[in-house]
Amino acid sequence: MSPKRDNNREIQDSTTDFFLKVIKKEKEKIVKENPIKENTNYTKTLDKMGRFYNYINQTLDKILSNRISVMLLSLIMTVILFLSISGGEFLSSPTSGTTLENVPVRIEGLNDDYELSGVPKHVQVGLIGPSLDIYTTRLSKNYEVYVDVNGLSRGEHTVSLNTRDFPNTLTVMLVPNTLKIKLSPKVSATYDLGYRFVNEDKMDAKYSVNVKKMAVSSVNVRASQETLNKIVKVEACIDVAEKIDDFSQDAPIKAYDSSGKEVKVEIAPTTVHVECGVDSYHKNVPIKVNYIGVMPEGYQIVNYTLSQSDVTVYGDEKAINNIQAVQVDVNIENINQSTSIGNLSLKKVEGVNKLSIDTVSVTLEVDKVISKKFDKIPIKILNNSSKNKVSFVGKGQYASVSIMGSEAKLSTLTNRNIQATIDVHNLSLGTKKVSVKVAVDDDSLKIKLLSSSKVTINIERK
Numbered sequence: 001m002s003p004k005r006d007n008n009r010e011i012q013d014s015t016t017d018f019f020l021k022v023i024k025k026e027k028e029k030i031v032k033e034n035p036i037k038e039n040t041n042y043t044k045t046l047d048k049m050g051r052f053y054n055y056i057n058q059t060l061d062k063i064l065s066n067r068i069s070v071m072l073l074s075l076i077m078t079v080i081l082f083l084s085i086s087g088g089e090f091l092s093s094p095t096s097g098t099t100l101e102n103v104p105v106r107i108e109g110l111n112d113d114y115e116l117s118g119v120p121k122h123v124q125v126g127l128i129g130p131s132l133d134i135y136t137t138r139l140s141k142n143y144e145v146y147v148d149v150n151g152l153s154r155g156e157h158t159v160s161l162n163t164r165d166f167p168n169t170l171t172v173m174l175v176p177n178t179l180k181i182k183l184s185p186k187v188s189a190t191y192d193l194g195y196r197f198v199n200e201d202k203m204d205a206k207y208s209v210n211v212k213k214m215a216v217s218s219v220n221v222r223a224s225q226e227t228l229n230k231i232v233k234v235e236a237c238i239d240v241a242e243k244i245d246d247f248s249q250d251a252p253i254k255a256y257d258s259s260g261k262e263v264k265v266e267i268a269p270t271t272v273h274v275e276c277g278v279d280s281y282h283k284n285v286p287i288k289v290n291y292i293g294v295m296p297e298g299y300q301i302v303n304y305t306l307s308q309s310d311v312t313v314y315g316d317e318k319a320i321n322n323i324q325a326v327q328v329d330v331n332i333e334n335i336n337q338s339t340s341i342g343n344l345s346l347k348k349v350e351g352v353n354k355l356s357i358d359t360v361s362v363t364l365e366v367d368k369v370i371s372k373k374f375d376k377i378p379i380k381i382l383n384n385s386s387k388n389k390v391s392f393v394g395k396g397q398y399a400s401v402s403i404m405g406s407e408a409k410l411s412t413l414t415n416r417n418i419q420a421t422i423d424v425h426n427l428s429l430g431t432k433k434v435s436v437k438v439a440v441d442d443d444s445l446k447i448k449l450l451s452s453s454k455v456t457i458n459i460e461r462k
Contacts, residue, residue: 098134100125103143105161109150115224118181119147123161129170137167147179154183184224186266191234193219193253193272199241205354206314208279209240215273219253223265230257231265236272248275281317284310287346287360288325293333295366301332302406302444303365311346312356319351326355330362338366367406375400377418379436379455383425389460390424393431396455401438405445417441422455429459 102122110116123145127134137143143165149157159181161174195211203209219234236251250271255263289304311326327347342361377399381390399420403410419441422434433454440447 095129096131096134097126097128098138100127100138103145106144106146108146108148109152113186114154114183115186115227116149116181116183117224118179120176120179124175125163126173126175127166127170128173129167133167133169137170145174147181149181149183152183154185156180156182184226186222187225187228188220188222189228190218191221191231191255193217193236194233195236195238195251195274197240198237199239202241203243206280206282207244208281208314208316208353209238209243210277210279210316211238211274212277213275216269219272220268221255221265222268223263227263227265230263231255232258234267236274238274238276240276243276243278246275246277248273250274279317280314281320282312282314283320283323284312285323286310286325288327289362290327290329290347292329292331295332296334296336298369299336299366300369300406300444301335301364302367302409304330305363305365307361308357313349313352314354314356315352323349323352328360328362330364332364335364335366339364367408369404370407370410371402371404372410372413373400373402373450374413374415374418377401377415377420377438379420379422382421382423385425387462388424388429389458389462391458391460393456393458396452396457398451399436399438400450402448402450403440403445404448405442409442409445413440413442413445418447420449422457424457424459427459429461431456431458433457 101124103125104122105119107116107119125145127137143163145161145163147159147161149159152159157180158178160178161176163172163174166172193214193216195214197209214236221228221231221234234253234255236253238251239249251274252271253267253269255265255267257263287306287309289306291301295301306328313320313323313326326349328344329347330341330344340361340363343359344362345359346355346357375398379392379397379399384390401418401420403413403418405413417440418438420436420438422436424432424434427434433456435454436449436452438447438449
């Protein structure tokens with residue numbers, strides 16, 4: 001009987017394998033004919049994710065449309081934010097300390113007829129207590145430090161600083177804790193009103209501003225006498241930022257001490273209406289070289305060339321009209337050969353707001369200096385208005401000179417380029433001694449008289 005069961009099992013297995021193979025072939029055939037069906041599982045997955053996403057959106061919409069849910073969500077977010085900022089320190093350290101910097105001081109009870117001095121604008125506040133209360137205080141800032149001067153008379157007083165709205169669980173320490181203050185009666189004084197321009201760096205420098213009219217010429221200032229004594233000037237602060245045309249504005253009025261620092265006082269009026277004109281007056285002027293220092297002995301500058309010979313100056317018309325040239329300083333120390341120097345700044349000129357250029361370059365032509373002697377220079381007689389006869393005694397009618405300069409220039413120099421003169425203006429008849437003056441027609445050359453500096457002459461009527 002057993003062999004028979006084995007045979008039946010083998011037949012059954014063979015049949016099963018046969019059907020499995022047939023099904024596999026059919027499946028492969030279907031896949032080949034419809035490859036898109038292989039992505040069915042992928043599509044189903046995306047469909048499930050889409051339904052989940054829609055569920056989340058619908059849930060959030062329900063939460064946000066419910067006031068209680070929104071409040072609960074806000075509370076949760078606040079706690080999360082608080083934990084993020086504190087780093088959980090309040091959980092690990094229930095008691096701690098901290099310092100609040102630059103806490104403003106409020107003044108209460110001050111009579112308007114008195115000026116209070118000695119109260120700092122800010123103080124430090126030390127806190128000790130539960131960490132949670134410290135963090136809450138720092139975040140909310142719902143606290144005050146104040147000094148109460150209600151009922152105090154003029155003079156000096158010692159007062160305590162007070163606090164309010166700090167949690168009762170915190171120990172509050174103030175630095176300083178007490179103050180020495182002074183109450184001084186206010187007095188009034190009248191000051192002439194001037195003006196100053198502010199934000200000039202935000203205005204094109206080629207423009208200049210002039211004040212045509214101010215509504216008032218003086219103001220009333222109210223403060224303690226001690227404070228009034230600090231005031232040097234009271235000025236309207238005229239804002240000229242980006243002004244290119246005539247303008248008007250209500251300029252704030254401020255008081256200043258000798259160092260230019262603002263003095264806090266009561267000023268009436270607080271502003272003044274001003275009318276201003278904006279000009280862009282300009283003209284061209286030459287650039288002149290100004291030598292600084294002394295060249296090494298045996299050398300001199302025979303010529304120079306600037307990268308630009310003139311410059312346009314902008315500013316107030318009256319000031320500009322008085323400017324004839326703009327100078328540039330050139331340091332000639334240790335220069336013993338021809339050279340070029342760049343980025344030389346033009347010198348600032350009072351009344352000029354802007355220059356068309358700020359720097360120039362200069363090329364210096366340097367030559368060795370030699371000395372050459374010239375004799376037999378005839379002495380000419382000047383200013384003989386009376387037409388008298390003038391004669392020299394001895395050989396005094398000639399002069400000798402030494403001229404120092406570049407070899408190139410001295411090589412072409414002759415006696416005709418040199419002058420020796422005497423002046424007989426207002427001299428009476430008779431024998432006279434007069435001074436001899438010499439000159440050369442090139443300013444770059446240095447001339448020295450070698451012969452006598454005085455000569456004897458006879459003056460006679462013709």
